Amino acid sequence: MKTYDLTELALRNLRESSLRNSLTTIGISVGVASLVAMLSLGIGLQKLATRRLVSSGLFDTVVVMSRRDLRGFGRDDERNTATAAESRTLDEAARQEIERLPDVLEAYPDIRFITELRYQGNPHLTMVSGIPDSARSNDAFSGIQGSFFSSDSAPEVILQKSFAAELLGKNTKSSQDDEIPVADLAKPILGQELVMRYAQRVASAETPQRAKADSSATVGNVKHPTQQPSDSAYSVISREQEFKIVGVSDLDPDSMRGAARARVFLPLKMAESLHVMQSSDLRDSVRGFNKQPSYSTISARVKGPKQIESVEQAIKKLGFNTFSILDATRSLRQFFAVLDLFLGIFGSLALAVASIGIVNTLVMAILERRREIGIMKAIGASDGDVKKLFFAEAGAMGVLGGMVGVTLGWLIGHVINIGTNIYLKRQSLPPESFWSVPWWLVGAAVVFALVVSLVSGLYPAARAARLDPVQALRYE
Amino acid sequence: MTEAVNQPSAPSAIRLVDLSRHYQMGQTLIRAVDGLSVQIPAGEFVALLGSSGSGKSSLLNLIAGLDRPTSGAVLVEDRDLAKLSREELAKYRLRTVGMVFQSFNLVSRMTLEENVELPLRFAEVDRGQRDALALRALERVGLGKRATHRPAELSGGEQQRAALARALINQPKLLLADEPTGNLDSHTGTEIMNFIREFNQSLGMTIVMVTHERALAERYAKRMIFLADGKLIDDQLNSIAITTETHENHP
Numbered sequence: 206m207k208t209y210d211l212t213e214l215a216l217r218n219l220r221e222s223s224l225r226n227s228l229t230t231i232g233i234s235v236g237v238a239s240l241v242a243m244l245s246l247g248i249g250l251q252k253l254a255t256r257r258l259v260s261s262g263l264f265d266t267v268v269v270m271s272r273r274d275l276r277g278f279g280r281d282d283e284r285n286t287a288t289a290a291e292s293r294t295l296d297e298a299a300r301q302e303i304e305r306l307p308d309v310l311e312a313y314p315d316i317r318f319i320t321e322l323r324y325q326g327n328p329h330l331t332m333v334s335g336i337p338d339s340a341r342s343n344d345a346f347s348g349i350q351g352s353f354f355s356s357d358s359a360p361e362v363i364l365q366k367s368f369a370a371e372l373l374g375k376n377t378k379s380s381q382d383d384e385i386p387v388a389d390l391a392k393p394i395l396g397q398e399l400v401m402r403y404a405q406r407v408a409s410a411e412t413p414q415r416a417k418a419d420s421s422a423t424v425g426n427v428k429h430p431t432q433q434p435s436d437s438a439y440s441v442i443s444r445e446q447e448f449k450i451v452g453v454s455d456l457d458p459d460s461m462r463g464a465a466r467a468r469v470f471l472p473l474k475m476a477e478s479l480h481v482m483q484s485s486d487l488r489d490s491v492r493g494f495n496k497q498p499s500y501s502t503i504s505a506r507v508k509g510p511k512q513i514e515s516v517e518q519a520i521k522k523l524g525f526n527t528f529s530i531l532d533a534t535r536s537l538r539q540f541f542a543v544l545d546l547f548l549g550i551f552g553s554l555a556l557a558v559a560s561i562g563i564v565n566t567l568v569m570a571i572l573e574r575r576r577e578i579g580i581m582k583a584i585g586a587s588d589g590d591v592k593k594l595f596f597a598e599a600g601a602m603g604v605l606g607g608m609v610g611v612t613l614g615w616l617i618g619h620v621i622n623i624g625t626n627i628y629l630k631r632q633s634l635p636p637e638s639f640w641s642v643p644w645w646l647v648g649a650a651v652v653f654a655l656v657v658s659l660v661s662g663l664y665p666a667a668r669a670a671r672l673d674p675v676q677a678l679r680y681e
Numbered sequence: 682m683t684e685a686v687n688q689p690s691a692p693s694a695i696r697l698v699d700l701s702r703h704y705q706m707g708q709t710l711i712r713a714v715d716g717l718s719v720q721i722p723a724g725e726f727v728a729l730l731g732s733s734g735s736g737k738s739s740l741l742n743l744i745a746g747l748d749r750p751t752s753g754a755v756l757v758e759d760r761d762l763a764k765l766s767r768e769e770l771a772k773y774r775l776r777t778v779g780m781v782f783q784s785f786n787l788v789s790r791m792t793l794e795e796n797v798e799l800p801l802r803f804a805e806v807d808r809g810q811r812d813a814l815a816l817r818a819l820e821r822v823g824l825g826k827r828a829t830h831r832p833a834e835l836s837g838g839e840q841q842r843a844a845l846a847r848a849l850i851n852q853p854k855l856l857l858a859d860e861p862t863g864n865l866d867s868h869t870g871t872e873i874m875n876f877i878r879e880f881n882q883s884l885g886m887t888i889v890m891v892t893h894e895r896a897l898a899e900r901y902a903k904r905m906i907f908l909a910d911g912k913l914i915d916d917q918l919n920s921i922a923i924t925t926e927t928h929e930n931h932p
Contacts, residue, residue: 210802221790580786583747584847585775585803587768674747678786 206590215597222570229559229566230606236556237610237654241646242617243552244545249618249641251541258537264510267517269303269312269503270526271295293524296499303505306519308512313337314500316476317467318483323400324372331368333401334467335476339506348455348635350391355451358474362399363452368468369394386633391453399448399469404482407440441482556654559606560661563599567665570598571672578669579677588670595666596659603658607651614650615642694723694855694887695744700753702739702911713739715911716753721904723854726881726888728898728919731908737891738859740908744889745778745857746770757855775803779848779886781877783860785840787832787847793819794828797847804851818846822876838869845876849884856880858890862897874901 206214219226258264271294293299304312316335321328340346341353346363354361364372369390448471471479483501507516517527571578578591618640626636702714713736721727729737742748743755746762755762757777765773774780787796798815806814819825822842824835832840841861848856858877862870878901881888892898898905899919907915 206802207805210805210808214802217790576786577788577790580788581799581803582771583745583774583780583782583786584800585771585851587771587803589768590771590803675742678747678782 206586206593211593211597212601214594215601218570218574218594218598219601222573225566225569226602229562230602230609232559232562233556233602233606233654233658234610234613236553236559236657237607237650238613238617239555240549240552240653241611241614241642241650242621243548244646244650245614245618245640245642247541247545247548248643248646249639251545252641253637253639254537254541264530265507265513266529267505267507267513267520268315268528269295269299269505269520270501270528271499272524272526294499295501295503295525299523299525300500300503302523303503303520303525306505306516308508308516310506310508311337311339312503312505313473314477315502315504316473316481316483316500318403318481320401320403320481322469323402324397327372329368329371331371331469332467333469333471333476335473336470337473337506340470346452346454348387349452350387350455351395351450351452353452354472357472358478359451359472360446360448360475361451361472362448363454363470364394364450365454365468365470366390369453372399387453387455394450394453397450399450401446401448403444403446403479405442405444406480406482407442444479446479556657560657563602563658563661564665566602567595567599567662568668571595571665571669575672575677578672579674579679582672582674583678591672592666592670595669596662599658599662599666600655603655604651606658607654610654611642611647611650618642694725694758695719695721695889696754696756696759697740697744698754698756700740700743700755701751702736702743702748703751712736712911714743714750717908717911717913718753719906719913719916721887721889723887724881724885725904726878726902727890727904727906728902729889729891729906729908730893730895730898731914732893734910735908736911737893737908739911741857741859741889741891744855745780746773771803775800776851777854779851779853779856781841781844781848781856781858781861783863785832785837785844785864787840787843789832792829792831793824793835793843793846796832796843797850800847800851814850815846818850819843821849822846836869837865838872841865841869841873842876845873845880849880852884854887856886856888858888860891860893862892862894870897877901 300312300314303309314335317332319330319332321330322333323329338354338357346353349363351363353363366387369387370385372394373390375385375390454470505516505520507513513529517529520527581591622638622640625639629636697717697719700714700717701712704711704713715736717736717740729740731737739748743750743762744757746755746757746765750763757773760773762770762773787793788799791799794812794815797818798811801811801814816825816828819828822845824839824842824846827835827839827843832843835843841864856877861873861877865873874897877888877890880886888902890898890902895905899921903919905915905917905919906913907917
């Protein structure tokens, strides 16, 4: 029998016992809806977690350290392998070289220092960090009050909310203060000025004409007090710089890309231009390495977590140590794979129950249409024709049930998503999408429903095909 | 006038060779067909006569390829049906045999046109061609205007005419009729028998009709085979069979 004849006959037969077949199809729909709902929840949660992690910058960043820095990660591995030739300085040339590597979006130095900030005449000591313009999309700044930096070299700062609270004289240790909305903290402080006092490193040959130096000291490879300082010598000058507070960030600083634990953020170019004395400067000076200023670490932002490994290898070949949280992403993927598997199994249970419904419906149909099967065989239908007809009926119920089920599952997901977001809103939390129904899931669910239906139709179809036409024709 | 059949002169359409069909019913062995040997030439109109349980319908089922013999052979156009696979038997029923039953056996959920074109679906005939053939077959039995009706909306005679149209649609060489007038009044029965005779005469179709009505057989069949307990008890040529259409009621 031709396919369209088969389809037409199958649909016609299904229409004839519309109530029973509709109920069976609804059974399949509920099964598919449960499967889609479960899997889309798993996929949605995975997407949410991945989005959060990727936007945190932790999973697409490789931290690069000099092999001279024995405090860094992986020092045990490198202690024996690093040769003098490989022990390169992590300087501007190295940064540019890393940035040119394939799959590296940008490489920027981690500028982080503890310094004094004065707000309305009161001094506050805290960690300051320079952040690149790409951090604009960082999760940490999604709930920012005010705005991100107007440019990469603007004299502007963004405060972490706990520091904003400190400037306003609120006690951050109090659990009550945590409940102060960030907007309330930002309102009085945005647009205000903050004065930073810092230690600037100036090469000894340079005369700090413009600087209003409070005091200065010369550090370097000085063999004798009367000798001129070598080219690795530099002066440390105390300076002041005014900044405008443009934003207050809502999130914990621990989640921020390359700026961990800082409470005040500057544009990266601005931070670089300050030439703030870094802890590595003193160490390199003692070792006699610092003819050129070097960085303690460089963060290389990679296209995605998948490229982390290859980029790490490439950077290691350049002669540096690296660190990333790649292993954590592996565990995360493994966790979600297991979660999806379990959700899929639970979701499939309803479909398994529905498949029994299909078997029942088709077996009933065989009993009811026993004589009809006999007639068809008497007038020339082969066993294969009868089998295909019952298969087509099972398949049609499966496809129809699958399509209705996917729609139902999508609707359930949508409603739960809306409900969850209403709840989050009441809890003063930002809305999130926990639900994701990708196109592949739509297709896979319908195909799965079809396969389950066809498998369910195996026994009834074989039974119908085996029917003895003489016996069937006698059946009343 | 009747005479015994010895050697049919025309080539055989059907040849039954020591044919037996036995059923086991609990402890009892039922010999529905028991060692039957008959030759039926192509184009013959044969009536199988006998009382209930004589094995007429069992024999018809064996010739139709709906059942397989316990022993012996059914040769149709020199093909031994016992040696055909299930698939080949289905093709044989589709292309060589047309069947008419006492209870019409139309699919109640389908219209007449759909019922008539059903064998064409199994033969994978294109839809356009199928519709035209089905309509022509229905017109031939005078049901052209009832094509969209369902069997339940028709009289018994009309249903049997539709069954005849379905049996004819694939232009089979054999028409097997199992008590075709059994559920009809005499007038309608005559109408049906006239159609069957017409197919025999105009299309050269071999007809094997099961009936328990001797008068009906004498009126239409050219040969009468009598069965009892599955055995052949008489085989006669019937020279008094009416060869033209009649509007008389059969007794």
